[in-house]
Amino acid sequence: MAMEYQPLLHKQTGSRTPTKKLFLAVCAVGIGGAFQYGYNLSIINAPTTHVQKFINETWYARYHYPLDEDLITLIWSVIASVFTIGGLLGTIIGGHAAVKLGRKQALLVNNVVAILAALFLGIAKPAGLFELLIVGRFLIGINAGVGMCVQPLYLGEVAPKKIRGLTSVGINIFLTLGILSGQIIGLREVLGGENSWSLLLSSCAIPALIQLVTLPWFPESPRYLLIEKKNEYQCQKALRSFYGSHHYQMEMEDIQKESHALNGEKQKKILELFFDRSVKWQLITIIVANVGQQLCGINAIYFYAQYVFQKCGIPTENIPYVTLGTGVSECMTALTCGLLIDRAGRRVLIIGGYALMALFCLVLTLTLTFQDSYAWVPYFSMAAVLTFILSFGLGPGGVTNTLTAELFTQSARTGAYMIGGSVNWMSFFVIGMVFPFIVNGLNQYCFLFFFVTCVLIAGFIYLVVPETKNKSFLDIKQDFHKLNYGHSSVPSQQEEDEGMGPL
Numbered sequence: 001m002a003m004e005y006q007p008l009l010h011k012q013t014g015s016r017t018p019t020k021k022l023f024l025a026v027c028a029v030g031i032g033g034a035f036q037y038g039y040n041l042s043i044i045n046a047p048t049t050h051v052q053k054f055i056n057e058t059w060y061a062r063y064h065y066p067l068d069e070d071l072i073t074l075i076w077s078v079i080a081s082v083f084t085i086g087g088l089l090g091t092i093i094g095g096h097a098a099v100k101l102g103r104k105q106a107l108l109v110n111n112v113v114a115i116l117a118a119l120f121l122g123i124a125k126p127a128g129l130f131e132l133l134i135v136g137r138f139l140i141g142i143n144a145g146v147g148m149c150v151q152p153l154y155l156g157e158v159a160p161k162k163i164r165g166l167t168s169v170g171i172n173i174f175l176t177l178g179i180l181s182g183q184i185i186g187l188r189e190v191l192g193g194e195n196s197w198s199l200l201l202s203s204c205a206i207p208a209l210i211q212l213v214t215l216p217w218f219p220e221s222p223r224y225l226l227i228e229k230k231n232e233y234q235c236q237k238a239l240r241s242f243y244g245s246h247h248y249q250m251e252m253e254d255i256q257k258e259s260h261a262l263n264g265e266k267q268k269k270i271l272e273l274f275f276d277r278s279v280k281w282q283l284i285t286i287i288v289a290n291v292g293q294q295l296c297g298i299n300a301i302y303f304y305a306q307y308v309f310q311k312c313g314i315p316t317e318n319i320p321y322v323t324l325g326t327g328v329s330e331c332m333t334a335l336t337c338g339l340l341i342d343r344a345g346r347r348v349l350i351i352g353g354y355a356l357m358a359l360f361c362l363v364l365t366l367t368l369t370f371q372d373s374y375a376w377v378p379y380f381s382m383a384a385v386l387t388f389i390l391s392f393g394l395g396p397g398g399v400t401n402t403l404t405a406e407l408f409t410q411s412a413r414t415g416a417y418m419i420g421g422s423v424n425w426m427s428f429f430v431i432g433m434v435f436p437f438i439v440n441g442l443n444q445y446c447f448l449f450f451f452v453t454c455v456l457i458a459g460f461i462y463l464v465v466p467e468t469k470n471k472s473f474l475d476i477k478q479d480f481h482k483l484n485y486g487h488s489s490v491p492s493q494q495e496e497d498e499g500m501g502p503l
Contacts, residue, residue, distance in 0.1 A: 022242045025218040026155060026167060030174035032111055032211030033151030037144040038175040040204055042182025042327075044080055044137075046320075047197035052076050055130045079133045081432055083141035088425040090145020095418035097146065099228070099267050103154040103221045106146065107211065114143040114208035122202030133201070140204055149421045153414060156405025157223040158242060160251055161470055165341035168402035173334040176393065178207075180327035187320060222251070227259045227410045228267070254472055258409060261474055265411045273415045281483040282407040285465055286420040289350075289400045292457040294427035296357055297450030298392050299435055301364075301385055308368075308381045326389055333393030345469045346399050346406075347461065353395010354458035360388040361451035368444035396457075406468045406476055 052072050059067045067075075097106035120136035152171050159167035186192040191200035219238035226235035235255065239248035273279055305326065309319050341349060367381040408416045438446050466479040 026170045028214040033147035034171045034174040035178035036207045038178025039182045042179045046186030046192035050194045050197045082138045084429040086138040086141020087145035090142035091149045091421035094146035094149030098150045106150045110146040111208035118202040118205035125198040152401045157221040166338045169338040169398045171401045172398040176330040176334045290420045290424040333390045337398030345467045350395045350399040354454045356391035358454035360384045361447040365447045
């Protein structure tokens with residue numbers, strides 16, 4: 001009787017809601033990860049004019065002649081864009097740190113980089129050295145890269161599969177909260193004024209300090225403890241902490257099953273993943289998804305938002321307050337995505353998001369073309385801008401990180417995040433460099449390029465990516481088996497070990 005009862009107990013307890021400690025852990029991890037990333041993306045926009053004035057004044061004090069306007073713009077562009085170079089480096093560092101130090105310890109050490117960055121950003125103005133702004137932005141970029149690599153690793157590994165989507169979407173929720181917070185703090189009435197912009201840039205120390213205080217109260221990733229550190233006691237202790245002493249068994253069994261399937265397999269390096277046939281289509285998927293996040297047109301939307309708002313008759317000085325509305329909309333959409341992802345599934349949200357974005361690319365092309373023809377057209381443009389942003393948050397913005405967490409088993413997950421993160425940062429940098437030329441050359445017709453991109457990515461997801469909700473990592477791996485090997489039989493152990501050649 002006892003043996004028959006035990007599986008039933010597991011089934012019942014596995015469906016229970018985890019303790020509030022899991023929710024608090026998500027918050028503690030998010031504040032120093034995605035929130036920090038979104039915050040530093042946002043705050044750099046507010047002090048543009050003030051920083052350019054500071055650069056010119058500093059140059060004049062040194063050399064007794066003013067800088068050419070083009071050189072001021074170039075230096076400012078370097079200050080803003082060096083963040084992405086730091087992010088790319090941080091992604092590589094974060095992947096290695098997550099393996100060597102553990103997910104939790106890597107995040108804690110990462111906050112030291114953020115505090116150092118805040119120091120450089122804060123003393124640049126008093127010291128009269130605009131070069132320190134470049135150093136500070138580079139360091140906070142490293143911090144963001146590490147955080148955006150390690151945070152989803154931790155969250156994807158601590159969450160039960162029933163709510164793994166919601167937990168992973170926590171990344172996007174904190175990212176949009178960071179963007180919104182940066183928009184609010186960057187208002188001229190807060191820290192966006194001429195005399196306070198150095199405080200604005202150095203305020204990135206606050207999320208870092210909050211994480212340093214809160215994260216030590218939570219355990220390391222249970223999957224990391226058992227599969228990589230072979231510490232079953234600490235794994236059970238961590239699971240009890242998250243799920244309660246009577247409701248952790250099903251997750252423990254799932255982790256043990258994955259550990260036995262991997263059979264002591266070591267962490268795969270980036271190059272090994274590229275030559276591992278067993279993850280061929282999973283790797284292609286995350287590369288396409290991460291490129292799509294940057295090439296779908298979201299950057300063009302933000303670029304045109306100010307122009308559209310002006311055409312609707314909103315005074316220039318009031319546009320920052322209207323922009324707050326887009327930030328609030330993003331936060332609400334990220335939360336909605338979190339509530340829907342474990343019900344509707346990943347495929348529906350990401351395919352639907354890209355499809356809606358493609359539709360509104362066409363709408364924007366038409367409305368921007370006839371912007372001056374009728375008085376009501378700018379309002380359609382504004383509606384299209386807001387709806388595009390909502391579609392992005394509901395689909396690609398919320399689901400991409402979840403897919404990366406779910407498509408790989410433990411031995412490949414860290415390397416996959418390093419690859420996906422690197423592709424995302426490189427795409428971010430490239431679109432930042434190329435986008436002005438695209439806009440200048442195509443004007444509003446640039447949205448036709450983004451229309452094609454959205455359609456192609458939606459088609460790819462529809463044809464290649466299976467639904468992953470409520471599935472274990474081993475089940476998802478089996479779903480990709482036919483695509484990776486081209487036949488339905490289970491691959492031999494030698495095929496699994498060797499990966500059957502390059503991609």
